[in-house]
Amino acid sequence: MAEAIAVRVALSNARMLKLPRIALESDCSTLVTTINTKSTLPEIHGVLADILLSSLSFNLFVCNLILTAANSEADALAKLSLSMFVDR
Helix, strand or coil: CHHHHHHHHHHHHHHHCCCCEEEEEECCHHHHHHHHHCCCCHHHHHHHHHHHHHHCCCCEEEEEECCHHHHHHHHHHHHHHHHHHHCC
16 A cells, blocks of 8 residues: 555656656556556555556556565655554
């Protein structure tokens, strides 16, 4: 859930900046697979719908799976983002 929320915020910011191309890299295989297959997960349905809709705003949108070791900084930021919502 934390990673999905972070992706939604990142895509929203990229749209505001009018970026034409986005390469999303994540170590969350479930999220990457779900985005790439345009399927759904009940626990993040609304967030995922926002991600898929936002992805249509770009000339190019790719979503790739990367190793966890290569994604530690982004993972920490996603967890921090989630804690801001949960701790309130």
